[in-house]
């Protein structure tokens with residue numbers, strides 16, 4: 327493609343004149359290409375010059391059944407001719423009603439109420455506010471704090487960022503944020519030699535117990551990403567079982583942020599199922615609409631709902647709203663996504679794909695710059711380090727992950743490492759041959775990135 331006549335180049339130039347992109351130092355685009363995508367097809371993205379990229383991270387972990395999925399598209403087209411949006415206070419519509427009924431049916435027992443919002447961070451805000459407000463309505467306004475895990479990521483609005491522990495995103499805004507109580511993460515990467523992930527989870531539960539002994543009286547909820555901390559590591563399900571018991575014992579809520587791990591990513595429809603637990607709040611988004619439209623849902627219990635249910639002047643209502651709450655198009659996309667789960671053996675297929683991904687990544691375990699290859703279902707991560715034995719990380723300013731990203735772009739794969747961790751979260755429609763391509767590009771990219 328002649329760069330002077332390139333469609334990519336023309337669109338990139340127009341983009342950079344006015345747009346400001348998320349999670350980006352815009353100065354980087356002096357040297358890093360901006361990639362204009364004109365079309366999606368299954369697991370592939372196609373740019374304006376016709377180059378194809380395998381979407382190895384499901385476009386920020388949203389896409390489940392492929393780009394431009396025809397079934398979800400058809401459901402949206404039908405809804406578009408009927409009702410695009412309506413205020414969701416005092417008014418309702420069948421797509422939202424149907425979606426709430428289905429979510430209650432498929433989530434762990436006891437989650438009977440559904441509050442809708444527009445994106446993952448908004449769902450976290452809702453869960454934090456609702457938890458605090460529940461205790462306030464019960465006469466416990468002193469429960470103003472939240473316990474979060476080290477290495478957690480829950481989004482970037484002020485409340486969600488408050489309970490996140492990724493310095494890169496958090497430290498600039500720290501003066502504006504709530505101060506969470508940080509519990510040490512059960513991330514199995516941090517366990518001692520000879521200690522099993524389960525033993526390590528149990529040790530971390532002991533530390534959480536100590537925190538609760540000191541802070542439960544002022545704590546509203548413990549918030550966690552079940553099984554996989556997207557900006558951290560992976561941990562044993564027994565941590566969630568223990569967490570449920572501790573929350574009951576100390577009278578604090580358990581908020582499960584399944585925004586990234588929900589809808590089949592970890593091998594079960596919801597990650598909490600692997601521990602056999604029901605949280606007090608479950609936050610869902612990302613895959614909820616198959617990656618088509620922004621929508622989120624917070625599920626909670628009848629007990630929580632009833633603490634807000636009173637005659638109006640009692641002042642107990644949850645007066646939280648977003649203009650696009652319950653958007654009918656987004657609800658339709660979610661219903662079409664759930665229909666695919668019912669019609670197709672998605673979890674079974676994912677198990678086979680996950681096993682193939684594991685087989686293909688296995689050789690990286692011996693690489694001198696790989697400290698860990700970890701995987702839970704359709705999420706895999708490769709931790710790059712300077713030295714496998716000492717686990718000494720690469721200095722952040724060397725931006726090794728960025729080299730993997732750039733190598734991926736040149737070789738037809740969208741890989742977007744977080745720091746020095748190379749993630750694989752492909753759409754569920756990916757084939758084994760496409761996984762081979764993704765892993766081949768990643769391995770070559772890693773070789774290139776760790777050099778010099």
Ligand SMILES: Cc1ncc(COP(=O)(O)O)c(C=O)c1O
Nearest residue numbers: 445446447479480481556585586
């Ligand atoms: C676990 C988790 N929680 C919350 C969020 C925030 O969601 P959103 O980006 O839609 O605000 C994310 C997004 O990456 C996430 O991975």
